[in-house]
Structure formats: structure tokens, C-alpha cells
Amino acid sequence: MASYGMVIDLNRCYGCYACMLACKVANHTPPNVFWSRVLKGESGTFPNVVRQSLPVLCFHCEDPGCVKVCPTQATYIGDDGVVVIDKDKCVGCKYCLMGCPYGARYTVPEWKSYFPEGLPLSELEEFQKKAWEEKSGCGVATKCDFCTSRREEGKEPSCVVACPANARIFGDLDDPDSEVSIRIKTDKGFVLKPEQGTKPKVYYTPPR
């Protein structure tokens, strides 16, 4: 079966946060939950300073720190290489949040609106609350699932489609002819925190 992964071109990414917002819209994540987010960093000394953006998400690792520590087998690697959470098995111990070196996992004890408390929920918020509780749930661990429902319809994850710079490429790492595999080889793709031994499947290609 496939082994889905991603390549993010750091030369193209200019930190517009479109991927982060597209993910929020598509998955109805409540406040402070960022299945996909963009970090910013600076390096160098004046006048040669570089400001770099780094989009991060769940890397769907091959040897994940989260799966290893989960006591109930709620989180596991699916057949297609996508790490998923079975919310009916999750007990909400948050050990997996400690086990992920990339901060990709979140838990929502209670759904909250983006608007001040006490205001009646709008129709959209009612829909989002229901959608969140059905798909991901409160009191359990949640994270990016490479937009499973979109993939079932033959589409790519929201963050990939939303990127205006085409910096994100999604595909099957097991297929040597897929664009992901080719780009990782030709552009010298690297992963984050390789010393942790998690073998992430989201690669980055360096800015030139």
C-alpha cells in the first residue's frame, strides 16, 4: 500500500499562513489548536540576516514517538502510512502530547468559541462545534490526518491545495516516480530532529 508523505520547499514558502488557515477551515479546529502551523525564525547577523518560515504539521512518522507511548493503542499507523487516532479508544492521558518531538498533537478538554464567552453561538459555530465533536472529539488527542475525507474523494490535503507558492507537495513515498520521491532526491530533502529517531515522512528542501 502507499506510504504518504510530503515535501515542503523552503525556498518557495514565504510564510503567508494560508496553509494554517486552510487547515483550520477544513477541520474546524477550536482556538489554540493548530494541526498545521507556521513557525518563523531568524538567523545570521546584520546586514546578512535571513528570516525563514517553517510550516510544520504532523509528520506521520514511520517510528512515531506518539504511537510508542500510547497505552490504549488508540493511535496507530494506518495501512497508507498515515498516523491516525481512534477517538473511541483514546483515554486522554496526554502521554502522546509529551511523546511528539514536533508538537503536532493537541487536546481540547472543552470546545470553545473564538468569540467571547456568553454570546450565543452563530449557525456557523454550531456547525463547527458539531463537526469537531463528531470528527475529532473533546477530551481526546487530535492531530492532522492528511485530510482523510478529502483523500477519499481523490483530492489532496487542504494545506497542499491552499499554498499560493506551490511549496507543498503531497504523494506516495513508496513510489519512486512520484513527485515527492523525486524532489526529495534531487533537492536534498531533510527532516526535522532526525536524532530523535522518529523517521518523519514530511521532508523539507533547503532554501537556496
Next chain:
Amino acid sequence: MDSKLFGLAQTEWRWLIAIYLFLAGAGGGAHITGVAADFMGWTTVATIGICLGWPCVLIGCLCLLADLGTVQNAWRVARKPDTSWIARGTIIISIFMIVAFIHTILWAWPGTMAGGDATARHVVGVIGAVFAFGTMVYTGLLLGDAIPMPFWSTALLPILFFFSAASTGVMAVILAGVFAGVEESTLLTLARADIVLIVVEALVLAAYLHGSYRHPNTRMSAEHVLSGPAATMFWMGVVICGLLIPLVIDALGIHGTGAAIASILGLIGGLCLRYVVLAGGAMYPMSAAGTDFRPVRRPKDPMPAMGKLPPS
């Protein structure tokens, strides 16, 4: 959080988990003290230790259950003992509580620790002590398995937690012993044993923090504990209450109320130790293409009025 660990420190495991780690350790320590006392023929101390151990651990487990997001699934937590320390710990703690409960209702509670055939009691005692030891040590191993937290993944942590658990267990027994009217000489012997445990614990703690301070990935965590937001709890709670005062009281041979107060402070210190270790748990920042990506504190809400409801 006014700390360099902003955005990197874990924020999910706080007081409930600290109380659980503390009670699991102290309960195990009290139980082992009771079993050792049983072998020495100190029947009152043995009864106290056995009767204190598993209730402490049980209360700790209730705190743990209270921290879970979805308690209904709690029965599943023993499902992955091959890789998960929570699963292994659940099994270890459950066996400990069962064995300790059996020990209690067969011998400690009916008050028959003194007489009768000692063999069965000693066997059950040793089995309970083995699982009590597992309970005291596994909490450190559990934290160590969270690979992204270098502050936790050191062999010194389970060792530190073991000596803290042993020391707080002895102090809990001393505290109960003062009220139960145990002879002064026995309590003083326990206090002298506690001196050794406190000294070793202090040395391990110093080695642990020193090692954390020296390594670049853990330096910020060590600073958070030694001089950052957790410093007050560390120096006042862990060092003064948990180590210094009990050590001085034990060394001077003070008994009675003084020993009781020292024990209470020592127990508080043990709890504070678990809390500061949890507070220091942090990932190191991600880096790519020669740049470090450290989370930035968001500026204060520029329009605080937005957060308030209109007057009704």
C-alpha cells in the same frame, strides 16, 4: 509564562499528575518501610507502613483518573505494555495495590502482625515490596520515555524519584508513628535511616540538575527550575522543606511534634519535586537550514474591551 521555555514547555501535566507521581512514590516507600519493619519485628511500624502504602497509591490513581480527558476508556490503559510505560505502570500498580490490600486485611488490620506463622506474611510482604519498588521507580521511567523532553530522559530521574519516594515514605511512617505512639527509639532509628536517604537524594538531585545545566538542550529547563519561574517552589519547597529541614531535625534527633512537622515539610518537598520536574519538561526548538525556530510570545491583547460582554 515568563520563561525562556515559552511555547516549548509542556503544559498538560500539572498538579494532578504531580500529586499522582508523589503519592505513588510515597505510598510505595511507606509500604517497603512497613515490610522492612515487619522483618525487624517492629509490629506497630509495620502495621502503619502496610496500611498507609496502598491507600496513598489509590488516592494518587484517583487523581490520575481525574486528569484523563475521557475516563470512560480508562479500562483500556493496560493494553500496550510492550512499549508504553503507562500500560506497564498500570499493571505494576494494580498488582501492588492488590498484594498490599491482601497483606492489610489478612495481617495488618486485624492486628496480627506480631503472632502467628510469619512465613506467609513475609512472602506476601516481599512480593508487595517488589511491586512497591516498581511503583516507586516506574514514574521516573514513564517521564523518561517522552523522548522529546531531554530534561526527563536521563537515567538519573528514576533514581532521583526512587530516593525521594523512599525518603517521603519513611517520613510518612514517622508522621503516623508520632501520632500512634510508637516508641522514641524506633522512630529515631527510622529518622537515622531517613538521613541516609535524604543525603543520597540530595546528591542525585544535584547531579541531575548539574547535568541538565551543562547540556545545551536541557539548560533552559535547568534554569527554569533553578532561577526561573519554578525557582521559588524549588528552593523553598524541594530544598528547604524537602531536604534541609528534615535532615537537620533527623540529625539532631528531635522527636515528637518537631519530627511530625519535619515529616510534613518533607512530604510537601516531595510533592514540589515532582511539580518542578514536570514544569521543566520542554522540547528543544526545531531548526532547519541553519535557523532555530523558537516560539514567540504573542503581544498582549491590543483591544481588551473585545473580551468583555456588552453591559446588559
